Amino acid sequence: MSEAQQSSTVDVAVIGAGAMGATVALHLARGGMTAALIDRGDVCREASGVNAGTLTLHMTRAALIPYAMRGRQLWIDAPEWLGSDVGARSAPGLSLAFTPAEHDMLEKRAAARSAMGAPIRLVTPAEARQIEPGLNAGVIAAAYCELDGHVTAYLTGRAYRQALLAAGVTVMEHSPVDAIHRHGAGFDILVGGRRQIRAKRLVLAGGVWLETMLAWIGLRVPVKCLVNQLIVTERMRPVMRSVVGIANGLLSLKQFENGSVLIGGGWQGIGDPQRGGVEANPDNLVGNVRLARHAIPALAETRILRIWLGLESETADAMPMIGALPGIDDAYVIGCVHSGYTSAPYMGLLLAERILGREPEMPLFDPARLILPDPVGQPDITNPLEKTA
Numbered sequence: 001m002s003e004a005q006q007s008s009t010v011d012v013a014v015i016g017a018g019a020m021g022a023t024v025a026l027h028l029a030r031g032g033m034t035a036a037l038i039d040r041g042d043v044c045r046e047a048s049g050v051n052a053g054t055l056t057l058h059m060t061r062a063a064l065i066p067y068a069m070r071g072r073q074l075w076i077d078a079p080e081w082l083g084s085d086v087g088a089r090s091a092p093g094l095s096l097a098f099t100p101a102e103h104d105m106l107e108k109r110a111a112a113r114s115a116m117g118a119p120i121r122l123v124t125p126a127e128a129r130q131i132e133p134g135l136n137a138g139v140i141a142a143a144y145c146e147l148d149g150h151v152t153a154y155l156t157g158r159a160y161r162q163a164l165l166a167a168g169v170t171v172m173e174h175s176p177v178d179a180i181h182r183h184g185a186g187f188d189i190l191v192g193g194r195r196q197i198r199a200k201r202l203v204l205a206g207g208v209w210l211e212t213m214l215a216w217i218g219l220r221v222p223v224k225c226l227v228n229q230l231i232v233t234e235r236m237r238p239v240m241r242s243v244v245g246i247a248n249g250l251l252s253l254k255q256f257e258n259g260s261v262l263i264g265g266g267w268q269g270i271g272d273p274q275r276g277g278v279e280a281n282p283d284n285l286v287g288n289v290r291l292a293r294h295a296i297p298a299l300a301e302t303r304i305l306r307i308w309l310g311l312e313s314e315t316a317d318a319m320p321m322i323g324a325l326p327g328i329d330d331a332y333v334i335g336c337v338h339s340g341y342t343s344a345p346y347m348g349l350l351l352a353e354r355i356l357g358r359e360p361e362m363p364l365f366d367p368a369r370l371i372l373p374d375p376v377g378q379p380d381i382t383n384p385l386e387k388t389a
């Protein structure tokens, strides 16, 4: 960082270069603001670069379906607005039931999602096998969505970095922020105790690290950390062409063009925001693989190539946190979105619209509802940043 950069003031500093923060920074720069995007690592190398890449309406919370449908389309159209492909492919999505209890669950979930506009309908086992010939014959019902798909998540960072630089965003990687101080009406962003940049506006986009980031400015917001395990197989002959899940959400399965199959479903490993993903849980790996082989029996022919862990964030009410922070002028937060990769390009656009002074096309998700009272006194969020200064 040069002296000139240190002393310059940007219109907005976005902290956290996952898909959420990167999207906000991109649209703010394209909207005419000078923007800095700061990450302790590389662009999109945490949840946004290691996720399962399922563009899913089946697994999205019903209330978020309209957002996920728009996000999914943006990923498909990425070459147009992002400038490069992230391997987004449209594919039919099937959610399966093997038991009467799962059948009930499937009906309820499909009804709730189709009421919110998702093109999801129940199909018979015979129809399901027409869509996906590789399915286990024991399927008793399935829900079909014509608008699912998948991306190759590790391509996300490269695509965003090119777009951000082309839009004139100052991208600061390997810059772990440790504090934020008020400076007049703006913010000083500190890395290693030294001011890295000064900004008129602040956007916190730290994924599972948002609890820590919000604490920098005196706000207490619990953020739950999920330690998701993923499994990729060796390349094998084509055995499936749809995105396959199960009614209870414990499976997400797809085969890429190169023949490898990605197996996920939210099975948990060991880790936390401080240490990252530490260790896989072997029982959960076995459970996940068994379920995958049960759904698509031909998977018995292949072997596991690699496993990894990634951290996913969730709020206390499992709904997103997107909008202006109460009591702190010009400070915003974005994150904790269920199936957040699918929705990220749209959610980020909405917050950018709001910061640019335009009316977002869809409502944001007020963070104020999630802020806990000050531990030592009354709930006072009038200006937490000044309290900690």
Ligand SMILES: Cc1cc2nc3c(=O)[nH]c(=O)nc-3n(C[C@H](O)[C@H](O)[C@H](O)COP(=O)(O)OP(=O)(O)OC[C@H]3O[C@@H](n4cnc5c(N)ncnc54)[C@H](O)[C@@H]3O)c2cc1C
Residues within 6 Å of the ligand: 015, 016, 017, 018, 019, 020, 021, 038, 039, 040, 041, 042, 043, 044, 045, 046, 047, 048, 049, 050, 051, 052, 053, 054, 055, 056, 175, 176, 177, 178, 205, 206, 207, 208, 209, 228, 229, 230, 252, 264, 309, 310, 311, 312, 313, 334, 335, 336, 337, 338, 339, 340, 341, 342, 343, 344
């Ligand atoms: C294993 C896994 C599988 C998933 N599968 C799917 C899926 O199939 N479909 C789907 O839709 N969603 C999926 N998700 C969810 C999705 O990946 C996330 O919701 C989304 O990527 C979150 O984006 P984000 O930008 O909020 O967070 P992140 O991508 O985690 O970005 C946060 C950024 O903040 C940075 N940061 C943290 N602390 C600091 C600091 N002190 N200073 C500077 N920078 C900092 C981090 O380095 C990171 O780059 C999955 C998640 C995981 C973990």
